[in-house]
Amino acid sequence: MEDLWTVAVAVFQLWIFVVVFFITLPAMFGLSLGVTSVYIQILVKLLEWATIRIQRGREEQPSVPAPLPNGIIERAEGSMEEEMEQLRHSRSLEGGEFALSDILYFCKKGLESIVDDQVTQRFSSEELASWNLLTRTNQNFRYISLRLTIFWGIGVFVRYCVLFPLRITLAIIGLSWLVIGTTLVGFLPENSVKYWLSEVVHLTCYRICARALSATIRYHNKENRPQKGGICVANHTTPIDVVILANDGCYAMVGQIHGGLMGVIQRSMVRSCPHVWFERSEMKDRHAVTSRLRAHVAAKTKLPILIFPEGTCINNTSVMMFKKGSFEIGGTIHPVAIKYDPRLGDAFWNSSKYNMVSYLLRTMTSWAIVVNVWYLPPMTIQDGEDAVQFANRVKSAVACRGGLLDLAWDGSLKRGKVKDAYKEEQQKMYSRVIVRQNSISATHTRRDDQS
Amino acid sequence: MGSSSSSRNKIPNAQELMHQTGFSSAHLLRLHDRFESLDRDNRGYLSPDDFEVLGGLAMNPIGGRIIEAFFSSGQDTVDFSSFVRILAHFRPTDRNRNKEGTQQELPSSRTRKLKFAFQLYDLDRDGKISREELLQVLRAMLGLQVTEEQLQSIAERAIQEADLDKDDAISFDEFKKSLEKMDIDTKMSVSFLK
Numbered sequence: 001m002e003d004l005w006t007v008a009v010a011v012f013q014l015w016i017f018v019v020v021f022f023i024t025l026p027a028m029f030g031l032s033l034g035v036t037s038v039y040i041q042i043l044v045k046l047l048e049w050a051t052i053r054i055q056r057g058r059e060e061q062p063s064v065p066a067p068l069p070n071g072i073i074e075r076a077e078g079s080m081e082e083e084m085e086q087l088r089h090s091r092s093l094e095g096g097e098f099a100l101s102d103i104l105y106f107c108k109k110g111l112e113s114i115v116d117d118q119v120t121q122r123f124s125s126e127e128l129a130s131w132n133l134l135t136r137t138n139q140n141f142r143y144i145s146l147r148l149t150i151f152w153g154i155g156v157f158v159r160y161c162v163l164f165p166l167r168i169t170l171a172i173i174g175l176s177w178l179v180i181g182t183t184l185v186g187f188l189p190e191n192s193v194k195y196w197l198s199e200v201v202h203l204t205c206y207r208i209c210a211r212a213l214s215a216t217i218r219y220h221n222k223e224n225r226p227q228k229g230g231i232c233v234a235n236h237t238t239p240i241d242v243v244i245l246a247n248d249g250c251y252a253m254v255g256q257i258h259g260g261l262m263g264v265i266q267r268s269m270v271r272s273c274p275h276v277w278f279e280r281s282e283m284k285d286r287h288a289v290t291s292r293l294r295a296h297v298a299a300k301t302k303l304p305i306l307i308f309p310e311g312t313c314i315n316n317t318s319v320m321m322f323k324k325g326s327f328e329i330g331g332t333i334h335p336v337a338i339k340y341d342p343r344l345g346d347a348f349w350n351s352s353k354y355n356m357v358s359y360l361l362r363t364m365t366s367w368a369i370v371v372n373v374w375y376l377p378p379m380t381i382q383d384g385e386d387a388v389q390f391a392n393r394v395k396s397a398v399a400c401r402g403g404l405l406d407l408a409w410d411g412s413l414k415r416g417k418v419k420d421a422y423k424e425e426q427q428k429m430y431s432r433v434i435v436r437q438n439s440i441s442a443t444h445t446r447r448d449d450q451s
Numbered sequence: 452m453g454s455s456s457s458s459r460n461k462i463p464n465a466q467e468l469m470h471q472t473g474f475s476s477a478h479l480l481r482l483h484d485r486f487e488s489l490d491r492d493n494r495g496y497l498s499p500d501d502f503e504v505l506g507g508l509a510m511n512p513i514g515g516r517i518i519e520a521f522f523s524s525g526q527d528t529v530d531f532s533s534f535v536r537i538l539a540h541f542r543p544t545d546r547n548r549n550k551e552g553t554q555q556e557l558p559s560s561r562t563r564k565l566k567f568a569f570q571l572y573d574l575d576r577d578g579k580i581s582r583e584e585l586l587q588v589l590r591a592m593l594g595l596q597v598t599e600e601q602l603q604s605i606a607e608r609a610i611q612e613a614d615l616d617k618d619d620a621i622s623f624d625e626f627k628k629s630l631e632k633m634d635i636d637t638k639m640s641v642s643f644l645k
């Protein structure tokens with residue numbers, strides 16, 4: 001019994017030694033031993049082999065469905081006018097502007113929405129073009145070949161028994177260092193040393209947390225990094241976005257005060273650095289929120305605010321409507337585009353399906369998180385542009401840079417109904433089709449009268 | 452940390468559904484995923500409010516009627532097999548189904564599509580589209596964009612054209628006749644990707 005105990009203690013000491021010296025310390029200084037990049041290269045090669053093997057297997061067994069990342073139906077891309085023209089083509093219209101068959105256009109569009117729509121698709125994880133050897137994305141692939149199954153089995157062992165404990169340890173170290181460090185820094189008087197120390201503490205913690213997720217982050221265009229007194233906006237996929245962005249700079253976070261562990265972290269963070277946390281009651285008062293943010297931005301020496309204007313997590317294939325509230329504060333907007341590589345791990349947080357804890361556990365048992373971050377040049381509101389147009393302009397820039405689809409739908413659609421303005425738009429378009437026919441038939445009758 | 456692999460075993464009567472509707476097993480799996488994503492509370496059936504959250508339907512001027520036509524048999528819930536059967540009406544008509552010996556389905560599937568469209572007009576399901584019902588549909592499709600007089604004249608012309616037995620209403624046969632030259636098959640089918 002005694003021997004078992006000493007062995008366990010020795011193993012534990014060795015474990016902590018490895019973790020601290022080979023991972024935590026280099027992470028704090030922003031250095032890397034290169035292990036992660038080798039790991040990712042091996043993984044990518046493995047997945048490429050798996051893809052080829054699955055394609056071969058699918059040819060042999062046609063009952064396995066092919067993945068369809070763009071939806072399950074093919075939609076006609078014509079406008080309403082074009083399709084109505086085609087519908088009427090087979091009828092000769094003498095006087096009637098309206099044809100009973102017009103309803104078929106709306107019927108078909110409605111049925112297509114029932115089978116597949118652009119919005120609901122964005123709130124579930126992106127479907128991969130092939131299997132990435134994780135159980136959760138499996139669609140009966142593992143029965144294709146024995147070697148594939150063996151690799152999958154090894155993968156399960158490596159991820160759950162080797163990587164997962166490592167990541168949990170790192171996460172605990174990172175978060176406790178954040179709480180302790182910021183509390184200590186909070187005792188200092190307000191001077192430049194305090195700000196510098198606070199930045200160091202924040203940066204090192206986020207770097208450790210990034211290692212806890214095996215995150216490989218590539219930053220592009222670092223010269224456009226958000227400056228003090230500005231507002232940073234980015235597309236939102238997961239709460240981890242915060243860790244990804246904060247690895248390369250310090251931001252003032254905006255959000256609601258939570259209870260529990262999150263609350264402890266939030267309260268200690270604000271001691272060393274002016275984050276903007278709101279009470280739940282304040283969040284409902286838009287005016288109060290805007291004025292507090294405006295005061296923060298006006299003091300040009302404070303850290304840039306980090307805001308996610310979509311308001312909710314989207315699955316990283318598209319960018320949805322940016323809410324105009326963030327764009328009414330004033331100041332310079334620094335857009336950032338974040339794109340995750342879905343092959344090695346699904347970063348999207350489906351908040352209706354998983355809660356925070358199970359989401360984090362799933363992320364920590366994926367292969368890795370690989371992410372590209374693009375800093376875009378700063379944008380300001382132009383003359384004659386209102387907040388909504390400005391928001392759309394920024395959204396298009398972010399979507400273009402990140403290679404994401406630019407959608408006009410509101411992200412909160414996953415919780416609520418769509419506005420009537422869209423229906424009015426459809427009605428307007430249809431009335432134009434009918435009225436146009438009307439004017440054509442009117443000129444016909446006029447000509448008949450004259451002749 | 453469970454897996455989310457979908458398997459054919461989760462779908463009740465899969466073989467029977469495939470045989471009756473003509474969907475392939477891959478299509479059936481996809482429709483099942485779609486059904487589950489629409490069924491937010493995991494009840495196993497859908498009700499009208501599950502459809503109302505779809506943006507594409509909410510902005511469709513006759514969205515409400517399409518939802519009603521889905522629930523046409525008097526019930527207010529639809530389970531997976533009914534869901535699939537109704538959607539099967541809108542598959543492109545499969546001309547090579549002789550092997551199954553179901554040649555009889557070919558003409559009736561065109562009729563089925565027309566029947567669905569007819570139900571969008573005929574709200575009280577009495578088998579005829581009255582002038583009042585036509586006005587209601589036109590009002591839904593055009594909203595406030597046209598005046599009451601314009602609506603009346605449009606409805607008047609439509610009835611005059613289609614109403615052959617002059618009973619001031621359009622029956623299903625008259626409806627069919629007025630659309631007989633139309634290629635219903637392509638205009639009203641949803642093309643599922645393989």
